[in-house]
Amino acid sequence: MDEFAFIRDLLAPLTRGAPGAYGLGDDAATISPKPGHDLVVTADAVVGGVHFRLDDPPGRIAQKALRVNLSDLAAKGAEPAGIVMALCVPAGTGDDWLRAFVAGLAGDLGCYGVPLLGGDTTSTPGPLTVAITAFGEVQAGTMIRRAGAQAGDLICVSGTIGDAALGLAGDPRLTPSAQAFARDRYQVPQPRLALGRALRGAARAGIDISDGLVADVGHICEQSGLGAVIEADSVPLSAAVREWLAADARNLQRALTGGDDYELAFCLAPERASELGRLAAAGEVPVAIIGRMGPGSGVKVRDAAGREIALASGGYRHLQA
Amino acid sequence: MDEFAFIRDLLAPLTRGAPGAYGLGDDAATISPKPGHDLVVTADAVVGGVHFRLDDPPGRIAQKALRVNLSDLAAKGAEPAGIVMALCVPAGTGDDWLRAFVAGLAGDLGCYGVPLLGGDTTSTPGPLTVAITAFGEVQAGTMIRRAGAQAGDLICVSGTIGDAALGLAGDPRLTPSAQAFARDRYQVPQPRLALGRALRGAARAGIDISDGLVADVGHICEQSGLGAVIEADSVPLSAAVREWLAADARNLQRALTGGDDYELAFCLAPERASELGRLAAAGEVPVAIIGRMGPGSGVKVRDAAGREIALASGGYRHLQA
Numbered sequence: 001m002d003e004f005a006f007i008r009d010l011l012a013p014l015t016r017g018a019p020g021a022y023g024l025g026d027d028a029a030t031i032s033p034k035p036g037h038d039l040v041v042t043a044d045a046v047v048g049g050v051h052f053r054l055d056d057p058p059g060r061i062a063q064k065a066l067r068v069n070l071s072d073l074a075a076k077g078a079e080p081a082g083i084v085m086a087l088c089v090p091a092g093t094g095d096d097w098l099r100a101f102v103a104g105l106a107g108d109l110g111c112y113g114v115p116l117l118g119g120d121t122t123s124t125p126g127p128l129t130v131a132i133t134a135f136g137e138v139q140a141g142t143m144i145r146r147a148g149a150q151a152g153d154l155i156c157v158s159g160t161i162g163d164a165a166l167g168l169a170g171d172p173r174l175t176p177s178a179q180a181f182a183r184d185r186y187q188v189p190q191p192r193l194a195l196g197r198a199l200r201g202a203a204r205a206g207i208d209i210s211d212g213l214v215a216d217v218g219h220i221c222e223q224s225g226l227g228a229v230i231e232a233d234s235v236p237l238s239a240a241v242r243e244w245l246a247a248d249a250r251n252l253q254r255a256l257t258g259g260d261d262y263e264l265a266f267c268l269a270p271e272r273a274s275e276l277g278r279l280a281a282a283g284e285v286p287v288a289i290i291g292r293m294g295p296g297s298g299v300k301v302r303d304a305a306g307r308e309i310a311l312a313s314g315g316y317r318h319l320q321a
Numbered sequence: 322m323d324e325f326a327f328i329r330d331l332l333a334p335l336t337r338g339a340p341g342a343y344g345l346g347d348d349a350a351t352i353s354p355k356p357g358h359d360l361v362v363t364a365d366a367v368v369g370g371v372h373f374r375l376d377d378p379p380g381r382i383a384q385k386a387l388r389v390n391l392s393d394l395a396a397k398g399a400e401p402a403g404i405v406m407a408l409c410v411p412a413g414t415g416d417d418w419l420r421a422f423v424a425g426l427a428g429d430l431g432c433y434g435v436p437l438l439g440g441d442t443t444s445t446p447g448p449l450t451v452a453i454t455a456f457g458e459v460q461a462g463t464m465i466r467r468a469g470a471q472a473g474d475l476i477c478v479s480g481t482i483g484d485a486a487l488g489l490a491g492d493p494r495l496t497p498s499a500q501a502f503a504r505d506r507y508q509v510p511q512p513r514l515a516l517g518r519a520l521r522g523a524a525r526a527g528i529d530i531s532d533g534l535v536a537d538v539g540h541i542c543e544q545s546g547l548g549a550v551i552e553a554d555s556v557p558l559s560a561a562v563r564e565w566l567a568a569d570a571r572n573l574q575r576a577l578t579g580g581d582d583y584e585l586a587f588c589l590a591p592e593r594a595s596e597l598g599r600l601a602a603a604g605e606v607p608v609a610i611i612g613r614m615g616p617g618s619g620v621k622v623r624d625a626a627g628r629e630i631a632l633a634s635g636g637y638r639h640l641q642a
Contacts, residue, residue, distance in 0.1 A: 020359075025544050026467050027393040027528060028363040030459075033353065038341070039360065041438060042349040045407035045452060047445045072348040086366035086407075086452040117362060124368045126447015131366060131407040133454040138351075146347050207348060223346050 001095045003121050010102045011116060018082060018115035029117035031082060033137050039081070040136040040143055042072035048127030051260075052187070058097050059104025060187045061128065066108050067189045068210065069134035071262040074196035075208040077144040078136025082117040083109075086131040088124035112193070142200060146223035149205040149267040155228055155291040156276070158192050158263045158283060160238040161213050165258020166251075173247050178240035185238075189262035195283025199266055202275060206266035212257040214311060217265055217291075218299045224267075227296030232256065233304045234290045253311055256301060267293055322416045324442050331423045332437060339403060339436035350438035352403060354458050360402070361457040361464055363393035365531075369448030372581075373508070379418050380425025381508045382449065387429050388510045389531065390455035392583040395517035396529040398465040399457025403438040404430075407452040409445035433514070463521060467544035470526035470588040476549055476612040477597070479513050479584045479604060481559040482534050486579020487572075494568050499561035506559075510583035516604025520587055523596060527587035533578040535632060538586055538612075539620045545588075548617030553577065554625045555611045574632055577622060588614055 001009075007024050015021035020030040033039045046065045048054045066083065073080050089098070109116060117135075167186025170179065192208075199206060205224055209216045213235070217228050235256065237245070244251045263285075268275070273289070280287040301309045322330075328345050336342035341351040354360045367386045369375045387404065394401050410419070430437060438456075488507025491500065513529075520527060526545055530537045534556065538549050553573065558566070565572045584606075589596070594610070601608040622630045 022466065022468075025540075026397075028361045028397045028399070028457075028464065030359040030361055030464055032359050032461065035356075038351040038353050040349045040351055041405055041454075041456075043405040043407050043439060043452075043454060044441045045409055045443055045450075047409055047443055047447070049446045050444055076347075076349045078349070084362055084364040084454055086364050086454075088366055088368055088450055088452075118364060120365045120452075122366055122368055123371055124447060124450065125370045126368070126445060126450065129366075129409055129445065129447065129450055129452075131364075131409075131441075131450075131452035133362075133364060133405055133407075135362075136349075140353065143349065143351055145343065147343075219346075 001098065006098060006121060010098065014106055014109055014116035016109065016115040018117060021115060021117045024118060029084065031117060031135060036140050037137045038140050038143065040073060040076050040078040040138055041133065042069055043131065043133040044068045044072065045129060045131035047129045054127060056187055058101040062101045062104035063108050063188050065130035065132055066105060067191045068262065069132045070112060070191035070193060071189055071208040073134055073136035074191045074193045075144065075206045075264050077196050077200040078138045080112055080114045080193065081135045081137050082115045083132050083134045084117050085119040087119065087121045088129040089121065090128055091123055144199060144203050144206040146205055146207055146220050149220055149224035149226055149293045151226055151294050152270055153204055153267040153293040154270055154273060154289050155217060155230065155265065155293060156268055156287055156289050157236065157265050158195055158285045158287050160236045160241065161261055161263065162241040162255025162258055163238050164260035165254045166241055166244050168260065169254065171244055171247060174240065174243050178243045181238065181240045186260055191262065192264045192283055192285060195264055195279065195285055198279050198282035202272060203266040203268060206264060209261045209263045209265055210259055212259045213265065214257050214299050214301065220267065221297060221299060226293045228291055228293050228299045230291035230299060230301045232301050232309055234288060236286060236288045257311060322419065327419060327442060331419065335427055335430055335437035337430065337436040339438060342436060342438045345439060350405065352438060352456060357461050358458045359461050359464065361394060361397050361399040361459055362454065363390055364452065364454040365389045365393065366450060366452035368450045375448060377508055379422040383422045383425035384429050384509050386451035386453055387426060388512045389583065390453045391433060391512035391514060392510055392529040394455055394457035395512045395514045396465065396527045396585050398517050398521040399459045401433055401435045402456045402458050403436045404453050404455045405438050406440035408440065408442045409450040410442065411449055412444055465520060465524050465527040467526055467528055467541050470541055470545035470547055470614045472547055472615050473591055474525055474588040474614040475591055475594060475610045476538060476551065476586065476614060477589055477608055477610050478557065478586045479516055479606045479608050481557045481562065482582055482584065483562045483576025483579055484559050485581035486575045487562055487565050489581065490575065492565055492568060495561065495564050499564045502559065502561045507581055512583065513585045513604055513606060516585055516600065516606055519600050519603035523593060524587040524589060527585060530582045530584045530586055531580055533580045534586065535578050535620050535622065541588065542618060542620060547614045549612055549614050549620045551612035551620060551622045553622050553630055555609060557607060557609045578632060
């Protein structure tokens with residue numbers, strides 16, 4: 001299958017009839033946000049051997065490449081509107097592999113109602129690389145920012161934290177079901193789009209957890225000019241990660257600083273605490289309060305006794321500025 | 322230099338104060354086309370060992386990565402408005418290399434008045450890969466398409482054809498100045514933005530020459546449902562390529578089918594032939610008529626005697642459908 005057959009036969013159906021995609025038959029696409037709306041643009045690349053394992057199922061690689069971008073849109077409260085994809089394919093990649101990759105992408109684009117608008121397919125002497133740029137819409141001027149948190153705001157997270165760190169590291173001592181759960185969480189993130197919708201006009205700041213909980217809350221701190229305290233006991237953990245901590249308590253640090261969970265972290269004014277149930281219901285995902293924003297800078301993590309938990313450089317690396 | 326220092330110290334200045342870039346301090350950018358305008362979106366990735374040589378000067382690699390995208394905007398008659406960049410950097414890439422890369426990019430973004438709005442920086446076990454998505458604006462519904470050519474239209478090209486094919490192939494028999502000229506043409510394309518502006522409302526179809534003259538005119542044929550005849554003697558050639566043909570006449574085929582020239586090919590109604598001088602002046606580049614669109618399908622190339630020149634499969638590969 002050459003480049004042009006691949007585009008015409010496999011990718012063109014993914015445009016889902018979007019008129020601005022021109023059936024992938026032009027040099028460029030056109031996109032026009034609804035009147036009174038901003039286009040939100042985010043770009044994330046995933047690279048074989050870095051963001052996924054080379055032997056991961058091809059459909060899951062496609063899903064991850066898409067979903068890490070949709071997760072950014074979710075964190076910004078944006079409604080997905082389309083993607084463009086630059087796909088760098090190693091020589092010798094078989095047609096079956098490509099078909100499975102596209103099937104995974106097609107399933108997700110259908111599920112999320114997102115059209116493929118354009119892109120580029122090229123060969124590479126390196127590993128498979130998928131660089132997606134995703135577009136979303138927000139009412140003009142309402143994108144949820146990293147900046148905007150205020151001292152006293154509640155820090156909240158969706159879902160459970162540390163699953164992807166466990167999925168990436170693996171631990172043969174755990175039950176098979178815990179290992180499978182964590183691997184799935186690492187391979188196939190769940191973009192929290194419904195929660196992001198519910199956070200419009202409610203969250204003062206937000207981010208998705210891609211670098212790790214501590215680092216990403218740190219990004220909110222930096223951009224908001226504040227510090228944060230996270231109560232470790234309040235961080236929601238799955239049964240799999242609780243097994244992992246039982247095997248070695250030092251894994252707490254890996255759970256709090258590991259990347260790729262793709263849950264949302266966001267800041268709520270304290271008087272909105274009563275809305276957590278509504279947000280969780282709308283987002284179809286549990287939401288927990290894990291700490292507070294305050295003056296200063298950087299992120300401190302405290303144990304149940306109020307003692308600061310020292311984190312290795314990995315967790316604090318991006319916060320030392 | 323870690324990822325965050327790289328973004329903060331080297332990339333953030335490239336936002337050129339664009340408010341929607343948020344100083345590269347957020348997960349996403351916002352962009353809003355002017356009222357009554359469409360956003361034109363194009364994505365092209367360049368990969369080390371495929372689109373540039375690994376020992377090419379880093380600033381030139383950045384320029385090429387940007388310019389191949391600006392060239393698409395030029396072909397569509399769009400005014401550049403910004404880019405996002407996913408940059409995959411091999412482990413061990415030195416700070417000096419990164420600084421030179423960014424300096425090349427910064428120079429071009431300044432020259433073309435284009436802000437960096439966002440992106441992603443990641444490591445790769447493969448070669449340097451730069452996936453840029455570029456945004457431009459056109460008045461709503463006026464993007465120059467590959468579709469739209471009519472039988473009888475003049476096929477025109479800017480600049481000279483085949484220089485990049487020579488630059489990539491190299492030929493030690495040629496004069497040093499011819500070799501240097503061709504190498505420069507291959508490494509640093511000239512996006513024909515001013516010509517693209519002049520073509521708004523004038524060209525019935527357009528494309529930039531990235532796959533090769535014959536293949537790209539073939540793309541116009543496919544999308545317009547027509548065929549094309551190119552007169553080989555009318556195709557504008559540089560002195561360097563004329564030297565190359567003198568060394569071996571078979572190089573004509575390589576010049577007509579080689580990629581990466583990044584000139585514009587476009588179709589004009591015959592009654593607009595008198596406007597060529599105006600278009601060339603506005604575009605600050607020579608413009609030549611090289612053939613005509615007609616009924617049928619595919620591209621035929623004829624010599625001065627009217628005989629069809631047989632092209633090897635490379636030139637016709639994309640046209641056999």
